[in-house]
Amino acid sequence: MPKLLIVDDEIDIREFAKNFFKKRNIDVFTASGGQEAFEIIESEKPDLVLLDVRMEEMTGVELLKKVRDTGNNVKVAMVTGVEEEETVQEAENLGIIGYIHKPLVLEELEKIVLKELNNN
Amino acid sequence: MIEQHISLFSVSGLFVFLVSSSIIIVLRKLWLSRLHRIWVFFNFSVAFWGLFAFLFGKENNPSHALVLIRISFIGIIFIPVFLYHTIFILCDLKKTGFLKATYYQAFIWLLLSWSPLFIKDVKFVYSSFYYSDPYFFFHVFIIIWLLIVFISHFELFHTYLKSDYKRKNQILYLFLGVAVGFSGGITNFFPVYNINIYPFGNFLIAFYCIIVSHAIMQYRLSDIRVFITRAGLFISIYALILGIPFAIAFGWQKELVQLIGDNWWIGPLIISTVLATMGPFIYLFIQKKAEDRLFQEQLRYQATLRQASLGMGRIKDLKRLVTLIVHIVTRTVRLEHSMIYLNDSQNKRFYLGASRSRKVRFKPKSIIEYDSPVVNNLSVYKNPIVYDEIKQRTQDYGDLHLAHLEAEMKKIDAALVVPSFVDENLIAIVVLGKKISGQMYSDDDLAVFSILANQAALAIENAQFYEDMKQTHEQLFKAEKMATIGTMADGLSHQINNRLHALGFIAGDILDTIKMKKNMHMPSELREMLIEIEHGLSRIQDNVSQGGEVVQGLLKYSRRGEEGFSEVDFDHLIDASIEMTQFKIKSGSIRILREYDTKLPKIKGNFTQLQEVFFNLIDNAYDAMMQRKEELHEEGYLPTIKIMAQNTQPDFINITVEDNGIGIKGEDRQKLFTPFFTTKLSSKKGTGLGLYVIRKLIEDNHGGQVKYESQFLRGTKVHIRLPVAYT
Numbered sequence: 001m002p003k004l005l006i007v008d009d010e011i012d013i014r015e016f017a018k019n020f021f022k023k024r025n026i027d028v029f030t031a032s033g034g035q036e037a038f039e040i041i042e043s044e045k046p047d048l049v050l051l052d053v054r055m056e057e058m059t060g061v062e063l064l065k066k067v068r069d070t071g072n073n074v075k076v077a078m079v080t081g082v083e084e085e086e087t088v089q090e091a092e093n094l095g096i097i098g099y100i101h102k103p104l105v106l107e108e109l110e111k112i113v114l115k116e117l118n119n120n
Numbered sequence: 121m122i123e124q125h126i127s128l129f130s131v132s133g134l135f136v137f138l139v140s141s142s143i144i145i146v147l148r149k150l151w152l153s154r155l156h157r158i159w160v161f162f163n164f165s166v167a168f169w170g171l172f173a174f175l176f177g178k179e180n181n182p183s184h185a186l187v188l189i190r191i192s193f194i195g196i197i198f199i200p201v202f203l204y205h206t207i208f209i210l211c212d213l214k215k216t217g218f219l220k221a222t223y224y225q226a227f228i229w230l231l232l233s234w235s236p237l238f239i240k241d242v243k244f245v246y247s248s249f250y251y252s253d254p255y256f257f258f259h260v261f262i263i264i265w266l267l268i269v270f271i272s273h274f275e276l277f278h279t280y281l282k283s284d285y286k287r288k289n290q291i292l293y294l295f296l297g298v299a300v301g302f303s304g305g306i307t308n309f310f311p312v313y314n315i316n317i318y319p320f321g322n323f324l325i326a327f328y329c330i331i332v333s334h335a336i337m338q339y340r341l342s343d344i345r346v347f348i349t350r351a352g353l354f355i356s357i358y359a360l361i362l363g364i365p366f367a368i369a370f371g372w373q374k375e376l377v378q379l380i381g382d383n384w385w386i387g388p389l390i391i392s393t394v395l396a397t398m399g400p401f402i403y404l405f406i407q408k409k410a411e412d413r414l415f416q417e418q419l420r421y422q423a424t425l426r427q428a429s430l431g432m433g434r435i436k437d438l439k440r441l442v443t444l445i446v447h448i449v450t451r452t453v454r455l456e457h458s459m460i461y462l463n464d465s466q467n468k469r470f471y472l473g474a475s476r477s478r479k480v481r482f483k484p485k486s487i488i489e490y491d492s493p494v495v496n497n498l499s500v501y502k503n504p505i506v507y508d509e510i511k512q513r514t515q516d517y518g519d520l521h522l523a524h525l526e527a528e529m530k531k532i533d534a535a536l537v538v539p540s541f542v543d544e545n546l547i548a549i550v551v552l553g554k555k556i557s558g559q560m561y562s563d564d565d566l567a568v569f570s571i572l573a574n575q576a577a578l579a580i581e582n583a584q585f586y587e588d589m590k591q592t593h594e595q596l597f598k599a600e601k602m603a604t605i606g607t608m609a610d611g612l613s614h615q616i617n618n619r620l621h622a623l624g625f626i627a628g629d630i631l632d633t634i635k636m637k638k639n640m641h642m643p644s645e646l647r648e649m650l651i652e653i654e655h656g657l658s659r660i661q662d663n664v665s666q667g668g669e670v671v672q673g674l675l676k677y678s679r680r681g682e683e684g685f686s687e688v689d690f691d692h693l694i695d696a697s698i699e700m701t702q703f704k705i706k707s708g709s710i711r712i713l714r715e716y717d718t719k720l721p722k723i724k725g726n727f728t729q730l731q732e733v734f735f736n737l738i739d740n741a742y743d744a745m746m747q748r749k750e751e752l753h754e755e756g757y758l759p760t761i762k763i764m765a766q767n768t769q770p771d772f773i774n775i776t777v778e779d780n781g782i783g784i785k786g787e788d789r790q791k792l793f794t795p796f797f798t799t800k801l802s803s804k805k806g807t808g809l810g811l812y813v814i815r816k817l818i819e820d821n822h823g824g825q826v827k828y829e830s831q832f833l834r835g836t837k838v839h840i841r842l843p844v845a846y847t
Contacts, residue, residue, distance in 0.1 A: 012622040016629040023636060054614065105665070106628030 001027045002117040005046035007037040007063070008079070009055050017050075020106065026117065034058025034066070041067055041074060048116050050100070053080040053087060061087055064094050075116055127249040130177025132322035137170030139326035143333050153516035155209045159336055162202035163329060169195030173322070177249045185250035186242045190233055193252075197229045197261075200268035207272045207294075210336070211279035222268055229261055251311040262309065273298060286508050286560045292344040293335035301328015343562065349410050353403060361399045365392035415564075417557075421452045422568045428452075429575035438462075438583040442473035442548075445576055449552065450476045453565075456553035457533065459484045462580065463547055470495070470549055478556070485532050488549065493525040494532070498539040499546060504566050504573075505529065505537040536561050538569045540577035547577040613671045620671070624664040627657040669728040687722035687845040688730055690765055690773065696727070697734035704742045708749075708759055716765035723773055724845035729817045736814050737777045737838055744781025744836060751782065752833075767844070772824075775840045784830040818842070 004026050006017050014030040021028045029044055031037035034057055041049065053060040064076060076096045080087070088099070097116060100109060140163040147160045172192030179185040201222045208219055233239070240255040252258070273295070280291045304324025310317045335341060365388040368376070376384035412419060428448045435441040442460045450458045457477035461470035470488040477484075488495060497505055507529045514522040529537065533553055540548040550573050555561075561569075634654045638647070691714075698705065698712065705712065723730070738761060745759035762778040811828075818824040818840055827839040 010618055010622050013625050016622075016626045020625075020629040020632055023632065106625065106632065106661075 001025055002048070003027045003029065003044060003046040004113065004117070005029045005031065005037065005040055005044070005049045007031045007034075007049060007055070007060070008052040009033065010052075013052075020110070021113065024110075024114070026113075034060075034063040037063055038066055041072065042070075046074065048113060049074055049076045050113070051076050051078055053078055053091075061090050061094070064091060064096070068094050077112065077116070126178045129249055129319055129322065130174050132319070133170045133173030133175075133177050135170070135323055136326045136329075137167050137174055140164070140167035140170060140329055143329055147333070147337070155206065155336060155516055158202055158205045158209060159333065162199065162206055163333070165195045165198040165202055166325065166329060167195075168192070169199070170325075179250060182242050182244075182250055186239070189242060189250070189252050190239060193233045193239070194230065196265070197226050197233065200265050200272070201226045204268055204272045206336075207276055210290075211275055213275060218271070225264060232257060245311040254312055258312075269302065284508075285558045286341075289344055289560070290335050290341055293341065293347070294332055296344065296348070297328045297331035297335070300331065301325050304328070343414075345414055346411065349414065350407060353407055353410065357399055357403050357406075361392070361395040364395060365389070415562075418562065418564060421454075422564060424452045425449070425568050425572050429572045432575055432579040433582065435579065436583055436586045438580065438587055439474070441576075441579055441583050443476075445550070445572075446474045446476040449550070449572070450478075453552075454556045456535075456556060457482055457484070458553060459532075459551045460576075461488050461549040461551065463545075473548070477553075484551075488532065493521070493528045494534075494537055494549070495546070497525055498537065498549065502539060502541060504539070504570060505534075506561055506566070507535045507537075508560060536566075536569070538566075538573040540573040540580065542574075542577045542581050547580050548573070550576070616671050617668065620664045620667045624661060627660040627664065631657045631661070666728070669726070685724055685726055685845075688725045688727050689722055690716065690720050690775075691718050693723070693727065693730050693734060694763060696731050697738060700731070700735045701738050701742065704739070708742060708746060710742065710745065711758055711760045713760060713762045715762060717767075720765055720773060721767055722845045723842045725822050725842060729821060730842075733814050733817050733840070734777070736811070740811070741777065741779035741781060741836070744779055744783065746781075748780075748782035748833075769841075771844055772841045773844060775842065776837055777840070778835060778837045780835040783832040783834050783836055 004021055006014060006028060008014055008017075008030075009032050011032075014032065018028040018030055029040050029046060031040050033055055037049070037051075040046070051060045051064065055063075058066075060078060060080075064078075067074065067076075073095065077098055077100055078087075078091050078096050079100045098112070100112065143163045144160050144167065147156050147163070169192050172188050172195065176185045176188035176192060179188060204222050205219060207213075213219075235257075239252045239258060241253045242250040243253045245251045276291055276294060280288055283291065301324055304321030305328070307317060307319040307321030309315075310319055368391060369385065369388040373384065376387050380387055425448070428445075432441065432445070435444065442462065446458045446460055449455065457475065457479070459475040460473045462473040464471050468490045470490075472484060472486045475482065475484045494505070505525070507526070510522055510526045510529065513519065514526045532551055534551045535554040536552040538550040538552065539546055540550060550569070552561075552569070631654060634650055634657075638650055638654070642650075694714065704710075741761050742759075745761075748754075749757060749759065758780075760780050763775070764778070765773055765775045767773050815826050818826050822842055824843065825839075825841040828836070829839065830836040
């Protein structure tokens with residue numbers, strides 16, 4: 001079963017995204033903050049990470065950097081509300097598969113996630 | 121050569137001649153008025169007589185004296201004629217029959233005066249000078265002469281009874297003059313009838329001329345009571361000052377010689393010096409007391425007004441200030457009504473600030489235009505205008521300017537107009553009606569009102585400034601609010617976005633579950649319920665996406681984000697825009713006409729932003745039409761918005777939103793697209809940001825064009841060009 005990590009500080013997003021992808025036979029892990037996410041990435045080695053840009057203790061980009069610094073090239077998709085020039089540039093430099101904008105259309109999210117996971 | 125002996129009589133003749141000649145010289149400047157002209161003729165007759173009286177009064181040769189006397193009579197013959205004519209004009213009499221008769225009789229006497237049947241000879245009187253020795257016709261002449269004078273004054277009396285206060289005052293002067301002058305003049309006839317009283321009275325004739333001239337020439341004639349009081353006091357006091365020492369000197373000479381000795385005259389001299397020094401002070405003191413008593417009423421309200429002038433500066437609210445001013449003035453001075461007009465420099469006119477009247481249904485004129493005669497006169501002369509004076513001047517001179525001014529003052533019900541100046545600026549115009557007592561406005565009144573008016577000007581300027589400050593303050597506050605909202609928009613939008621995101625996710629996931637399970641076997645009610653839930657959640661998703669776009673739209677105010685463009689159906693767009701203003705459209709009974717092809721090509725644009733644009737346009741149209749409704753009160757006025765769109769150019773759609781509201785004035789047009797500019801009735805109705813936003817959204821975000829066309833009192837057209845969407 002492909003593994004998916006959803007990093008988002010919103011509890012509803014974590015719950016219902018997990019629900020949604022579980023119905024599609026995907027193993028879903030969730031993390032509410034950067035540190036927790038980092039640990040799960042290390043331990044579970046997910047195939048795709050959906051990473052929220054704006055979070056409390058550590059921003060999405062910071063986490064991404066931390067992960068890349070460990071030499072981990074796990075696929076990451078940034079989930080963002082508003083595009084910020086510097087963030088976009090930085091994230092792209094660190095290597096992401098793309099941007100998903102909030103509020104998102106669930107079907108599109110499904111399409112993207114399934115496509116990426118099937119590419120493995 | 122026989123020494124010419126100058127008699128007192130002759131001196132009196134000279135005196136009269138000089139006085140009347142002076143009057144003529146002064147009156148020459150006022151030649152234009154009929155009244156003044158005839159009065160000049162009167163004085164000419166008097167002067168003529170005076171000159172020849174002077175000559176024959178010192179003439180020693182009887183035959184020369186006779187000739188001179190006969191010549192002097194020419195003057196006497198015309199005196200009553202011109203007197204009657206003067207009163208004829210003054211009292212505005214209509215029947216010219218009697219007037220003509222006096223002239224005819226004068227010419228008859230003119231012819232007759234040379235005949236011995238009139239003046240037989242001369243006789244030597246008072247051991248001093250020659251005088252006329254009368255014959256039959258002389259007596260007839262005297263009777264007719266007296267009759268004409270009597271009839272003149274009878275007409276005067278008749279007019280007095282039906283005159284207003286001002287005219288009554290003037291006529292009283294004339295009667296006073298008669299009492300003084302003609303009673304003096306009568307003494308002229310004593311020598312004729314051998315009555316042994318010296319004709320001292322001649323001197324008084326001159327005073328008659330002076331008093332009546334004063335009454336006729338002065339437009340602002342002081343109350344006769346003042347004149348009599350002052351004259352009476354002056355004469356009494358100086359009679360005492362001069363008389364007492366003289367009386368002592370002549371009456372008690374013997375006693376003084378006994379007391380003081382040879383230099384007895386020092387006594388009266390000291391007394392007269394003391395009295396002369398004290399004289400002016402005594403005069404002023406008694407005069408003040410007398411006039412205080414006479415003008416109690418006036419002094420009372422003048423004091424009140426002065427106090428009010430001081431207190432005015434404290435009031436900051438303009439409406440309250442002007443209402444208080446008219447209230448105080450009308451009540452204190454006891455007027456029929458008073459109004460105050462304020463300067464509206466934007467619209468180049470004065471508008472009614474406040475009015476107060478005794479009458480319940482008093483409807484004063486609401487506007488005084490800048491080019492009205494009243495404003496012109498005030499601007500040039502900077503002095504109060506008294507209606508009665510203007511009316512009098514118009515009658516006397518027939519000047520067209522004055523006639524216009526008089527008509528205008530009548531139209532605005534003004535008995536007195538007082539300007540309120542601050543430096544050179546006419547801030548306000550105070551219009552006062554008649555005093556209830558009917559009394560006229562005195563010089564003191566005008567002075568006090570002028571002070572009041574100019575204090576009012578300062579207070580009004582203050583209040584206006586204060587109001588402007590309040591408005592600017594409000595606007596700044598609003599601007600700050602908007603700016604704060606702008607800054608908050610960022611953080612807020614992120615928060616709201618997150619909520620929407622969560623909502624969308626939740627709804628989406630449940631919908632997904634339902635989709636997966638709905639083809640399972642289940643009771644029909646359950647299936648129906650499931651379908652209902654599915655539909656509801658789908659609606660929630662739609663709202664979420666719309667909400668997302670609104671948030672994006674909000675962010676456009678602060679910075680550029682992603683465009684979020686799509687194909688926008690124009691009809692659909694208009695539907696949505698109208699829906700946002702449903703309540704206003706219904707309450708204003710606004711008619712909306714749509715003139716475009718529903719198969720118009722789609723617009724490339726952001727639905728929410730375009731909805732914002734058209735909402736603002738409809739909202740502005742609504743305000744303009746409501747303003748027109750409230751200001752113009754036109755019967756059968758149908759507020760209408762016309763929305764037209766055409767695909768005349770291949771790549772663009774040209775849209776026009778037209779309303780028949782009040783429109784924008786030329787001067788305001790340039791300011792239209794600046795933020796905060798608004799001509800809306802109350803700043804609460806609009807922040808004035810509308811057009812600024814529209815331009816930003818259409819031109820910056822959509823690459824379109826906005827053009828504005830407006831005509832004051834016709835309506836406004838907004839032309840928008842938007843690009844066509846190509847799939």
